[in-house]
Amino acid sequence: MEGQLYKWHGYISGWTQKYFVLQNGSICYYNTKSERDKNQPAKETLNMGLCEIVVDPHSPAQWELRMPVESKVWHLRTESTPERHQWIKALGSAKACLLDTSSLGSFSRSTSVESSSRLLSYDQNLVADDQQGPSSLNGSIHFEPIKENLDTANDSGNGSMNNLLLTSDTSSFVNVNNTDEENNMSQLSNQCEKTIENIRQLQQCLEGQHSSTHIDERIQQVESAVAALSDLMTDCKQMLAEPMDSTDRGQEIDDGIPSEHSEPDHQNLDQSSPPSSDEKSRELSTFFTSCVTDFGDVMSGLVKSENQPLIPTELFLDACQCYMEFFERFAGTLMGPLKTDIQGNIDKITKVINSVPGYKYLQDILSKEIVANQHTGPDTGTQALLWLTRGLRVMCHFLNNCLSEDSDTRGDTSTSLVSSYTKFLAKHHNWMVQRLFKMGLKMIPSFENFKVSMIGEANLQALKASGDTHWEQTAEKAVIEQGLVYSSNMGKVTSLIHDVYQQYNIEV
Numbered sequence: 001m002e003g004q005l006y007k008w009h010g011y012i013s014g015w016t017q018k019y020f021v022l023q024n025g026s027i028c029y030y031n032t033k034s035e036r037d038k039n040q041p042a043k044e045t046l047n048m049g050l051c052e053i054v055v056d057p058h059s060p061a062q063w064e065l066r067m068p069v070e071s072k073v074w075h076l077r078t079e080s081t082p083e084r085h086q087w088i089k090a091l092g093s094a095k096a097c098l099l100d101t102s103s104l105g106s107f108s109r110s111t112s113v114e115s116s117s118r119l120l121s122y123d124q125n126l127v128a129d130d131q132q133g134p135s136s137l138n139g140s141i142h143f144e145p146i147k148e149n150l151d152t153a154n155d156s157g158n159g160s161m162n163n164l165l166l167t168s169d170t171s172s173f174v175n176v177n178n179t180d181e182e183n184n185m186s187q188l189s190n191q192c193e194k195t196i197e198n199i200r201q202l203q204q205c206l207e208g209q210h211s212s213t214h215i216d217e218r219i220q221q222v223e224s225a226v227a228a229l230s231d232l233m234t235d236c237k238q239m240l241a242e243p244m245d246s247t248d249r250g251q252e253i254d255d256g257i258p259s260e261h262s263e264p265d266h267q268n269l270d271q272s273s274p275p276s277s278d279e280k281s282r283e284l285s286t287f288f289t290s291c292v293t294d295f296g297d298v299m300s301g302l303v304k305s306e307n308q309p310l311i312p313t314e315l316f317l318d319a320c321q322c323y324m325e326f327f328e329r330f331a332g333t334l335m336g337p338l339k340t341d342i343q344g345n346i347d348k349i350t351k352v353i354n355s356v357p358g359y360k361y362l363q364d365i366l367s368k369e370i371v372a373n374q375h376t377g378p379d380t381g382t383q384a385l386l387w388l389t390r391g392l393r394v395m396c397h398f399l400n401n402c403l404s405e406d407s408d409t410r411g412d413t414s415t416s417l418v419s420s421y422t423k424f425l426a427k428h429h430n431w432m433v434q435r436l437f438k439m440g441l442k443m444i445p446s447f448e449n450f451k452v453s454m455i456g457e458a459n460l461q462a463l464k465a466s467g468d469t470h471w472e473q474t475a476e477k478a479v480i481e482q483g484l485v486y487s488s489n490m491g492k493v494t495s496l497i498h499d500v501y502q503q504y505n506i507e508v
């Protein structure tokens, strides 16, 4: 297949018409048809076997060809949707042929079956797209590169589902057994990974010395990936919410887990003295009580001195290490860059204190490095502790915003986090990191999911099974009360560290 298409060439050139030729599993383009007729070399070529085709239902004539291995993205456009349909069908077939034959090599037969079934489902989606206009279920359609196809084929679902925990009410999973939904979830999972990969590439780009045009491209990639992800998340949330209505409640009872409305299991009740609601919520284990060392322990370990209390370095690092578990509970890849950064700072401080003796208290790190004028480099203990503390302040403020009775944003994870980020971190970030955060902040889990993550699915199921008819209130109470205790101690510790930095005129 060949013909004219518009290709995006950046903000200066915009959409430019080029002559595209799809043959032998590759697509290339020339400036004009006459260049092609004169057998001049093509401007650029992509191997379809290594490309993803990404269709955006919100832009009916537009699509992208992405080649992750070379970090290339072609934004393409036709005059009309049917024309796009033709091109994408041809591109999809070229890709499927490659998967079935030339690229198969040692790949198993199931891979080609997988690829054809994906092609089929893609075709159906596309037809639906053409007939009904943009469908909310078809956020974007991907043909993954060969290796990713294999990953997906081998994935029984659990790995992909983990990403979804980020946004979904996990209890709904019991009732989900539908191919469309699985497709959507699989797309969501792929898109999550893709978004993170784009963010990672942008980060690399920021750390390196690439030209600003390159960075712009990367930002554009991240933005479109986040937009696609956000659409998919909305779709999946809707799909997962639906089956919980009326008819499906029976499933919960069949599984032995009483629903909110079912009668308590009397055999499970302690006849003599049923635990009160307060006791139950205190006993319920959450992230906040599961830390082997928390910031309360740091406060208990403070050592009195003339000016201000000394903060024991090891206790503090242990509490920070346990705090990392907070991010693990969200199971999605969204938190990846944050976790890396926080863990990096814990490791940097650990390295400093292990290098020579004499860093028993956090104050020692600053005093020694500042005296030696070695406190400004990115790997210094002073900088690592500074950034670690900034993150802790965001977390502490977020928990208060989200959990405290006095807060205007109680129960609203998104607004709570935006306000905490704006107050404590945004001013320390350049505009590009701010943009990344702003995009990430749009995707954070709801309060409902936050509570589930803090309690953990197993604990929650055990609570439901215990016959507590008010298990939802018990669970919420536990998260709120324990979370506020945790953040109160965290706040006390960060406030002490803040004072230490203030002594040296360093803004936390």
Ligand SMILES: CCCCCCCCCCCCC/C=C/[C@@H](O)[C@H](CO[C@@H]1O[C@H](CO)[C@@H](O)[C@H](O)[C@H]1O)NC(=O)CCCCCCCCCCCCCCCCC
Binding pocket: 199, 334, 335, 337, 338, 341, 342, 344, 345, 348, 377, 378, 379, 380, 383, 384, 387, 388, 390, 391, 392, 394, 395, 398, 413, 417, 425, 433, 436, 437, 439, 440, 441, 444, 445, 446, 447, 450
């Ligand atoms: C919290 C969820 C929001 C999701 C946002 C995800 C999008 C993130 C995209 C980019 C992340 C990049 C993170 C890294 C940023 C760094 O550039 C920055 C500076 O690094 C420091 O540089 C120093 C100089 O080189 C160096 O010395 C130092 O070692 C290095 O760290 N780092 C930071 O800004 C620190 C970030 C810490 C952020 C902590 C946030 C804690 C948030 C807690 C609340 C989470 C609530 C979760 C949501 C729960 C949902 C209901």
